[in-house]
Amino acid sequence: MNQKPSAAFIGASWLALGIGMAGYLIGLWRSEMLLNEKGFYFTVLMYGLFSVVSLQKSVRDRLEGIPVTDLYYGICWFSTLLSILLLAVGLWNAELLPSEKGFYAFAFLLGLFGSISVQKNTRDSSNR
Numbered sequence: 001m002n003q004k005p006s007a008a009f010i011g012a013s014w015l016a017l018g019i020g021m022a023g024y025l026i027g028l029w030r031s032e033m034l035l036n037e038k039g040f041y042f043t044v045l046m047y048g049l050f051s052v053v054s055l056q057k058s059v060r061d062r063l064e065g066i067p068v069t070d071l072y073y074g075i076c077w078f079s080t081l082l083s084i085l086l087l088a089v090g091l092w093n094a095e096l097l098p099s100e101k102g103f104y105a106f107a108f109l110l111g112l113f114g115s116i117s118v119q120k121n122t123r124d125s126s127n128r
Contacts, residue, residue: 003124004125005120005124005125009117009121010121010125012117013117013118013120013121014114014118015109015114016050016110016113016117017111017115017116017117017118018105018114019106019110019113019114020108020109020110020111020112020113020114021045021049021107021111021114023103023110024041024045024104024107024108024111025042025045027103027104027107028041028042030036031043031100033094037094040090041069041087041090041104042094044083044086044087044090045108045111046109047079047082047086048080048083048084048087048108048111048112049111049112049115050079051076051079051080051082051083052080052112052115052116052119053115053116054076054079055076055077055079055080055116055124056116056119056120058072058073058076059076060074060120060123067099068086083107084112087104087105087108088105091104091105108119
């Protein structure tokens with residue numbers, strides 16, 4: 001059964017991705033962190049977004065019977081969990097207010113969710 005996503009779900013997915021990324025990046029831009037700290041958090045965001053898209057694609061491929069090696073599938077899961085762990089360790093050790101730490105964590109997770117949803121919608125909308 002091949003059902004295309006609704007325009008509302010596509011819009012909500014892009015909105016979640018945009019709000020998550022924008023909030024996280026604006027927070028970084030306005031923060032009083034050293035440049036190397038900003039670079040770390042930016043890299044963790046980009047790594048996390050790529051990891052979840054790759055994971056979502058490999059999970060979906062397996063469900064549809066498209067071959068995905070166990071090694072690649074495992075790397076996707078490892079990368080996704082590692083990006084979340086890197087953010088958690090970075091925030092745990094950061095000299096930020098607890099409210100700022102929570103802001104970054106939730107903006108990061110919203111961006112990851114939005115990224116997964118946008119990738120799913122893109123795949124579901126493609127004519128195969």
